[in-house]
Amino acid sequence: MAVLNSVSLPECLLCSSNGPDVRERGRIIRLSAELCDRCWNKVANELALSEGATAAPEPAFDPDDVDWAEPRTCRRCSAPVRCCPTNYDRWVELATFELPAKKVPPPHRWRLMRPRAVNTPIPVASxxxxxxxIDPTPGEPVVPAHAFVCVRREA
Structure with missing residues (x-):
């Protein structure tokens, strides 16, 4: 009976284990994979380090909180930043403006996507x-990582 139960569970693409923690991961369905918790955290952390997505997540919004909410700023230069989740559930600090792709080096080029909820045309997040x-055309607008445009970045 145990063999029949394990066959119906999904299998991790990396370690081939199957169990309740193996599920489809990623925020965008086209870019997702079935991984267990251990493999998912390993892959997501490696991606975050290589892409520079090491920002702390936005604090959870409390609808009952009546305190003034300030926009997020860079702790080095005090410029406003846009903190966005990545497809692999890590966060990155981006500039609040776009630049042509020719002015931004390839490691710092980001694009914001608006995935839609299943069976509805309504976007659910950025x-x-x-x-x-694929490299964008030189004049195509991209969102630079804030680390690239920070005025106090290390030279």
């Missing part, structure tokens, strides 16, 4: 995707 596989 997700940051780093541009990597």
């Amino acid at each position: 997700v940051a995707i780093r541009i990597g596989a």
